[in-house]
Amino acid sequence: MIPRPDPTLETLVLNMGPQHPSTHGVLRVVLKLDGEYVLEAHPVIGYGHRMHEKMGEVRNVSGFYANVGRMDYAGALSFGHGHVLAVERMLGIEVPPRAEYIRVITTELNRIASHLLWFGAFLLDLGAFTPILYSFDDREYILDLLEHVTGARLTFSYFRVGGVNRDLDERFIQGTRVFIRRMRSRFEAYHKLVTGNVIFRKRVEGVGIISPDMIRKYGATGPVARGSGIPYDIRRVEPYSVYSELDFDIPTFPEGDCFARYRVRLAEMEQSLRIVEQALDRLPDGSVMAEKVPRKLKLGPGEVYQAVEAARGELGYYLAGDGTDVPYRLKIRPPSYSNLSLLNELASGVLLADLVAIMGSLDLVIPEIDR
């Protein structure tokens, strides 16, 4: 399936990665090129495989907390959220409302941080160096806030079965309110610097068009699906946590090109700010940890599937237990894996520069694909 070099053909086989600036990690894409035109693009994955699923099957639940933050380093809290929700659903544990609100606030902040990282990296792929420094400036505020409450800046393991491991304090709440005001004024600068730029528009408009049929065929989710006009967001279609109590929109754009995906993510950041603001206003008092959590979490027998909306799309945890405290099977459905599978169909016939733009717009996080 992977093309081999053939000197009798007038095509060139180019090995892009695993060390390449725009594969964002150890992804290898084997390209078959005719001049600068891409005929085929075959992603080769597994360079960063760390056996997270297997580790989930040999450790008890609390032994897996440290793993969840290391699959998707850009939006780690969503991965923790899915994990604890799956276990809580299986054990039937009621989580105090304050803990759920804290989970939503921190996860949405993490989503903004993830989209900011994507914003900078995407423009870096397009050859603009400066926006990433601006978005990192804003991302830094979020990381400082999250560090203050969770103790980590990137690979969070903050959520516990039954709640969260530390309560929010006044400093975090005030800091978040300041950040929301600041971030809203920053979007204007982003639009001025990037969205209106004629070179940027020419590079992304009409490039890498994904039809809704392709989205369904490959099971792509998240901003990629919403950029093709499919309003599929787990927070709305299968509400979990306290999302059903909060008021927010699901931004969708029907064009399906890189620019639509760009606009979806920028609009999502604004929606996440709305969610955080509402959640802070409604933050109930009380404990952040359920009282009746058994010391030894006996799973099952039974199975449960819990999906959450991670920054890149639908993240699913399938958990099967056999009555011991170690899961019999832990299957993780990461969003980027399905989003990456679009690449070959999307890449045929485009220029090399467009391939880079398309890969950037899919917002791939490779450690999450490899697990």
Added chain:
Amino acid sequence: MTDVFPPDLIRLIVSFVIVVAFAFTNAAVLVLVERKICGHIQRRPGPFEVGPHGLLQTAVDGMKLMAKQMLVPRNADASLFRAAPILSFVPPIAALIVVPFARLLQVRDLDIGVLFILSLAAVNVLAILVAGWSSANKYSLFGAIRAVAQNVAYEIPLLLSLLTIVIWVGSFRMSDIVAAQGGFWFAFTPMGFVAFLVYFICGIAETNRAPFDLPEAESELTAGFHTEYAGMGFGLFFLGEYTNMLLVSAIATTLFLGGWNGPAFLTTTGTGFWATVIQTLWFLAKVYGLIVVMIWVRWTYPRVRFDQLLNFCWKILIPISMANLAVTAVWLKL
């Protein structure tokens, strides 16, 4: 003694040393300036650790590059691989000898000055082609192919815009062109302004700088044509790029911005020591002003795509510069 050292030979050697020293100093200063400006555009201080405000950063970097071994890849064509950096670095320095820094400060006032510069500037694309071809690396080859297509295309509007000034003045000689701008600068006339804009855009493309840095587009081609170069091989390409920037801005200054003439009342056409200093300062101020604009553009815009780059040249720049040339020719005849 005068027979052993003819004054012309001494003049030649001294000028050569000065020009090379200037080119190296320029590159050293520009690397730091670029990094500082880029840093401030990106809301960070830039190099800050080595020396006061990081002023010695370039010296340290240069030493590091010189200390590194220049590796030649196994399948590479070794002689071409070694020749390419020199090919990229020598022509822009040689072209500096016809640049009039002041009324008297010019190595050789050739009567084909503009042609001389253009012919030497055309060698740059050869250097990139040789570098990309001899590296035996697919990314380098892509960079080389892009560079050739880009430079061949952009040389046409560049020549046409320079030709506008040449037929206006009626001379290829640099000093004549500067002298013709004693009262007004060509960039402030309608035709001259169009030619200046076209020239400046093409100049950015000719030096392979963002947003036209396709031969070394690192998000697509890792480092493009110089992927395989390490140490001073890479360093010479770097020097070549910065000398090219200097050259492009120096031509723009000479042909469009009045050369060493200052603004109306602050100018001098004298030949004395202080007059030469003032003229040189005006010249360098304009040159580095243009270079700062190039740096500013680089750190603001995304990169264009390859087909868009060529379309822009063939469909917009060439028609505009041709029309501009025709209008100028008609206007001169009237």
